[in-house]
Amino acid sequence: MVATQNGGPVDIHRVLDNGILVDPHNQNDIAEALYRLVSDKQLWAKCRQNGLDNIHRFSWPEHCKNYLSRVGTLKSRHPQWQKSDDATEVSETDSPGDSLRDIHDISLNLKISLDSEKSGSMSKYGRSSTSDRRNLEDAVQKFSEAVSAGTKDESGEKAGATTGSTKWPSLRRRKHIVVIAVDSVQDADLVQIIKNIFQASSKEKSSGALGFVLSTSRAASEIHPLLTSGGIEITDFDAFICSSGSDLCYPSSNSEDMLSPAELPFMIDLDYHSQIQYRWGGEGLRKTLIRWAAEKNSESGQEAVVEDDECSSTYCISFKVKNTEAVPPVKDLRKTMRIQALRCHVLYSHDGSKLNFIPVLASRSQALRYLYIRWGVELSNMTVVVGESGDTDYEGLLGGVQKTIILKGSFNSAPNQLHAARSYSLEDVVSFDKPGIASVDGYAPDILKSALQQFGALEG
Template identity: 25%
Template sequence: MDLINNENSLYILMISPHGLIRGNNMELGRDADTGGQTTYVVELMRALARHCEVGQVDLLTRLIEDPALSSDYSQPIEEIGNGARILRLPFGPSHYVRKEMLWPHLDQLADRSLHFLRQQGRLPDLIHTHYADAGYVGQQLSQLLGIPQVHTGHSLGRPKQLHLLASGRKKQAIERQFNFERRIMVEEDLLVSAAMVITSTRQEVTEQYGMYHNNESGRFVVIPPGTDIARFSPPGRRKINPHVMHMVDKFFSDPVKPMILAICRPAIHKNLKGLVDAYGGNPELQEKANLVIVAGNRDDIRELDEASQKVLRELLLDIDHYDLWGKVAIPKHHNAEDVPELYRFAARRRGVFVNPALTEPFGLTLIEAAASGLPFVATEDGGPRDIVANCCNGLLVNPLDPVAIADAINNALSDKQQWRLWAKNGVVGVRRHYSWDAHVSKYLREVRKLLRRDRKRMRRQIAFTMQNGKSPMPLARKALISDIDNTLIGNKEGLAQLIAWLKDHAGSIVFGIATGRSLESAVNVLKNARVPIPNVLITSVGSEINYSYRLQPDVGWANRIAYLWRREALEQVLSDIPGLTLQPAVNQRKFKLSYNVASEKMPSLDDLYQLLREHRLHARLIYSHEKFLDVLPVRASKGHAIRYLAYKWGLPLENFLVVGDSGNDTEMLLGDTLGIVVGNHGVELEPLRGMERIYFAHGHQANGILEGLAHYGWRITDN
């Protein structure tokens, strides 16, 4: 852990929340979520950690407590070595679920990530996210913390959706299964917000990301992934593991024939049905070779997730339909150590590897096969094009054409001289183009350029931030939150002294405002008063939270206060109430209805609440200055917003110092916070006088705030 405190070395936080991830003996193929991506992120973590410029690499994933799984996945920290570790945070259900079921719980992961970063005391220099779910979490962390985000998509929603529709699936059915609508929306957002998008191939940029509206961001960098050539190598003279031979040969009536090998997860888009149709529909190919399908691990198909069950049941039905018994092997179990041996076994028998996936952003198995001296036949979609161009070791086919797949396999098996050339080319090509050392060298070169640009941009910003431009929110020890009108502003001399004090304490003190003004109005008032944009802005009477000069909205807060909020229905019910007139549109917000009030005509608040209950509506009514009524979600208020910030950022509520001058500040002044009431306060705050944790200042506006800081000792202890 010493390396993480070396500020001169890079600290990279990678996020990959789904699948089963551990440092050793990964359960590849156990389900549709544990495959190439899990291999990629663990091997990338190891390779980065070996580099002299990297001090720490953390891979953040989900902590899972499930009696059906190894206890490895319930360990909060797994040390990998060389400054690398796997971090597991609990979020969502405690048991294991497929990735599509995690979307409702990703905000919780973002919050718990912030808590973790506060506890360890150093922020990452870079956040690298994998797949859309991690991208969503990383986007929040990046924008909240001021840390650049690098994103790797692995597979993309739009092309996968298109291929599934082309294969005959119904749009409503695949939407229920895969949540494409939300996934694609997140992927579109990432193309705008991420500082860099890493792809494996140029084709991924032009054709797959080319399907997205925001594809012209210019943030793409092509870096082919690496493979561990120490694990994947040609068979040579070594003997094949007898366990692996038995695992395959026990299925065959004639085991000496060449092997057609496929290794993938039991997922629909992997198109195993297309492979079986190709083999089953070609008697010549059946006579020439055996088919080996390694599609994950299972004890009982009926115990797998629904999607995997469907794929494997259809696979077995198709094998029976074509009467392929004795010609097809479909082992129930394998481990990570068996995979290199399977490639070598197929190469020893002069076989061929087949990847018939409908869509393949890269194709890590193709690199592994090539490194093992095993030629391949692969889908013409995506990454395989670049691999064939670099390695010259196989053929590409249309994955929707079983006849073409069968013909390509036949060709690969029939020409022995071509087979030997492809086998040799693959081994040489992988060493030249796809080593992890080459990947990391280019990765860090691009990251260095990115961080230099980011630091220059930060130096141009004027804000209450740490010197390195990162947000102080996760590491600060205390927070000062003030109302604006007649509290923060109104006394130029006192305000200048307060701003100077805040700049002196940037990094250790969070500065925020809490106001009834809209965000736009608050920003304009602060600029006119020459107040730098605060670290956090609570606006529209607590219905909105935004951060720093980017005015980044807090998505978690918006999701939280949306509970029971029915804006249109509330507006309809209140439209005929005497004494209430809607304010101009500029004062209305998604989570706020604002009215001007004729106090002598308006019913009492109790009567208004009763009216809402009769219509089964829920809202918080804020009546101020006998002139204004704000209607908010029941969970929204300045006080609730401050308590939410305390939870979200792991900062104790008693370390918040809040400042107000009027009755609508009452809620945030009460409770465990420390409070300052400025000398020019309204009479409605007088009932708070004498409370232990609320100080009534004599000074007005900012002078009163400075007086309160001295009263609580903040001016002395936080230098």
């Protein structure tokens, strides 16, 4: 072959050694290479022989073998505590290892057939027979069935011995989920709203048919004292979406699972982190944001924004905003982040007192979709309770497949102007009169019960 010295042909030539690489922009080099191959019989024979001997390494069976081998190595990344107790074992003959061996045999057979057909026409080289393709399809199908059924290796059995069913989030057993995401109220009102929702759904709550998720911009270290101050147990909730959607936690009474160093009664979902960590700047982003905060403090002549170490986490860099007039609105701040090529999601809390920087793939609405994918919680069986306004991501909690209950009343505080991220009215993008959205006045237990019954979360 005569190919370009850039890109994929370089790797192919390194393996096959069956041609000449040239500068694609030099016509003389291309012409000289073609003439050399045609005129030099020894070079032609060498390139031809090398190609026939090694072409099987670029065949479809070989590609499938490499691909499935990589898939097999990813099994260990799956969190062991999330394995189901009722997972069925796969027999040795149906294991992915057997499928890989089948594909390996097909690849070897293809190589032998190529070596034996050197005298045939060039159109036959590199093609497997119909039976080979059928065997390859059977091997891939066997591998897919084995993976879907779930395999138990030695590490899995060891983890199963130390992992009980109590570590499994109870979300799978719930028929409906109520997501409490009220941002526009004071802490005392939020605690009372939670209590009233529990009171309105006491029957379904005690039977286990209804589950609860708390979604907030607060960190896990802030949620615990907030709930305990109101006499609410952590175990009353099935999950906690913390730090504006950058953390997903489950209640835990096992000291080995608790978040350190605070020893909070939460078990963090590391698998969720693997879904949102794409292009996250980490420590480098944190240092850049600290310099940005120092510039803002220097411009205002006071500590307008300072880092909040207690509320920051691996995937959330949190700041306290002490002077909301000294920091830019979220729209301008996002523009600044884009100009500096900082890939992150910027969110203000409802009153503008907190500023969170999280991964671009993280959000509270994204966490709800993750619960559906990971635990099978149907979005249509979720009811999200919000206030008249909320954090910067308030718009993402409205509409969608899930149901939404909007609590209206004087207990809602007006949002800070830092949320001026859009020049359009919210009614232009959210249909508040659609069947999936209901607005109620106040948060009395009977009002909440009627709204939840309307969406089928409670029995009528």
